[in-house]
Amino acid sequence: MKKILFSLIALALCTTLSAQAPTYGYKNPVIQGFHPDPSVCRVGNDFYLVTSSFQYFPGVPVFHSTDLIHWEKIGHCLTRDSQLPLKGANTWGGIYAPTIRYHEGTFYMITTNVSHGGNFLVHTTDPRGEWSEPVWLKQGGIDPSLYFENGVCYMVSNPDNTITLCEINPKTGEQLTESRAIWTGTGGRFPEAPHIYKKDDMYYLLIAEGGTEYGHKVTIARSRHIYGPYESNPANPILTHINRVTQHSPIQGVGHAELFEAADSSWWLVCLAFRPLNGNHHLLGRETFLAPVRWDCNAWPVVNGNGTLELDMKVPTLPQQPAPKPVERIDFKNKYLDNEWVYVRNPHPENYRFAHNRLCLTGTKTSLDNGETSPTLICRRVTDPTFTATTVCRLRNASANDECGLTVYMYEGSHCDMGIKQQADGSQRLVVRFHLGSIDHIAYDAPIKDEVYLRVKGTPDKYYFEYSTDGKHYHLAGNISTRYISTETAGGFTGNMLGLYAISPTDSHSEGQFRYFEYKK
Ligand code: 6LW
Numbered sequence: 001m002k003k004i005l006f007s008l009i010a011l012a013l014c015t016t017l018s019a020q021a022p023t024y025g026y027k028n029p030v031i032q033g034f035h036p037d038p039s040v041c042r043v044g045n046d047f048y049l050v051t052s053s054f055q056y057f058p059g060v061p062v063f064h065s066t067d068l069i070h071w072e073k074i075g076h077c078l079t080r081d082s083q084l085p086l087k088g089a090n091t092w093g094g095i096y097a098p099t100i101r102y103h104e105g106t107f108y109m110i111t112t113n114v115s116h117g118g119n120f121l122v123h124t125t126d127p128r129g130e131w132s133e134p135v136w137l138k139q140g141g142i143d144p145s146l147y148f149e150n151g152v153c154y155m156v157s158n159p160d161n162t163i164t165l166c167e168i169n170p171k172t173g174e175q176l177t178e179s180r181a182i183w184t185g186t187g188g189r190f191p192e193a194p195h196i197y198k199k200d201d202m203y204y205l206l207i208a209e210g211g212t213e214y215g216h217k218v219t220i221a222r223s224r225h226i227y228g229p230y231e232s233n234p235a236n237p238i239l240t241h242i243n244r245v246t247q248h249s250p251i252q253g254v255g256h257a258e259l260f261e262a263a264d265s266s267w268w269l270v271c272l273a274f275r276p277l278n279g280n281h282h283l284l285g286r287e288t289f290l291a292p293v294r295w296d297c298n299a300w301p302v303v304n305g306n307g308t309l310e311l312d313m314k315v316p317t318l319p320q321q322p323a324p325k326p327v328e329r330i331d332f333k334n335k336y337l338d339n340e341w342v343y344v345r346n347p348h349p350e351n352y353r354f355a356h357n358r359l360c361l362t363g364t365k366t367s368l369d370n371g372e373t374s375p376t377l378i379c380r381r382v383t384d385p386t387f388t389a390t391t392v393c394r395l396r397n398a399s400a401n402d403e404c405g406l407t408v409y410m411y412e413g414s415h416c417d418m419g420i421k422q423q424a425d426g427s428q429r430l431v432v433r434f435h436l437g438s439i440d441h442i443a444y445d446a447p448i449k450d451e452v453y454l455r456v457k458g459t460p461d462k463y464y465f466e467y468s469t470d471g472k473h474y475h476l477a478g479n480i481s482t483r484y485i486s487t488e489t490a491g492g493f494t495g496n497m498l499g500l501y502a503i504s505p506t507d508s509h510s511e512g513q514f515r516y517f518e519y520k521k
Helices: 002-020
Strands: 024-027 039-043 046-050 059-065 072-078 099-103 106-113 118-124 145-149 152-157 163-168 180-183 192-199 202-209 217-223 252-261 267-274 287-294 312-316 329-331 342-344 352-355 358-362 376-381 387-396 403-411 414-422 428-436 439-448 452-458 462-468 475-481 497-503 511-520
Touching (some): 039 267, 046 099, 099 145, 145 192, 180 202, 192 252, 217 252, 358 497, 376 403, 387 403, 387 414, 387 497, 403 452, 403 511, 414 452, 414 462, 439 462, 497 511
Antiparallel strands (some): 024 312, 039 046, 046 059, 059 072, 099 106, 152 163, 342 376, 352 358, 376 497, 387 511, 403 414, 403 497, 439 475
């Protein structure tokens, strides 16, 4: 009787719980802000996702989800200088598209450091923990991926714009077979992002073509044998926004995808795309999108019915489990930074410390215009078309021209800074400066005293730079059309970041001391 009662209670609980978990509809992008080239692996009911990181340190963020919609950033694969040399890496350099795979208890992440050493992989048994030292690989090209079958580890990448396959020892990196060309795609430029899957005794080769701009598309081919010959899907591309039906879609540049199966046998796809916000200009970089896939036995996969995506996806989903929300306000007195924060290239840890209930940044000669080494700058992604970012800081022990403040940073060639600047006579001024390619423009320069609140208000069309001495009444110190700092104008593979910085042209050991940082959408 007790047993029956217990079972009844358990059943009632399960029914209520599953009744509570929604299983319909979600919003794209599922990971907002600069998070391109997504790759996913599944272990039971857990999905792990990685994205590219270019010049930023630590590199290759790792996300976890059980419903594919809510993703929690659980760490980074590349957290040590020995794994991630980034000297001279810019927004077109450093770490390109990663692939994550799980095989016999081990997670593998394979990627390219285009600035140092080319293709390599790292592995771990705990994706929330530390990953191995890099295992360097011989086969070139970008976008390497792994496929495991019967004790063999295959590596695929795109040297010479040709999808190329070989066998490797994933623990030593040794290449065990000659590299063999297997497909060049359907004729689009930049055949890249290859992944191999096996289904119904066929090998499927998924790639991207057309380049990562408006001509981007996803195509697929299949073969009975892993080395080919591969037959192209007559319905290619299986996903693109290049056509007239999506000409006015708020999502563009759809490509670089990964296909995978959930535990309930449903198929899904993640890919990158961008959201034009100011005319044809995009600010947030390439983001991660999700789509359902229908993949019948012996058939070609069909993405979201007609090979396009929407922001508002009206489709059945896995039971939805909201992930913890990112913190809006970080008080530096807690001596803690969450894993949203990254540095540009390999940071100098001695220039970052918590003291006086603040985050203290020691300025160096390396300015934000420097593309070789690491300025004192700690950043997080802009993740929303409309946002307000606020910090409060003071500049201490400063010599003439030392500075600290808040920047909207695309890369060294394109950033808008608002900061406190030390004068030769000991006074301080509030300066707003736009550094846009060869143009350096001072938008504001006025006296200021001691601690100052700095606020950037972002809208799709304009960024507004404001400051306050009491945190209540703000003065507008400048504004700029977002077009100037968009990917279309500035270039690069990354997106807008918000950064706290300090600079000292004479290495005077002055400090920018920040009390908190708040980001609200
Ligand atoms: C990536 C390539 C691409 O390696 O852009 O859009 C490159 N796709 O596949 C950098 O993200």
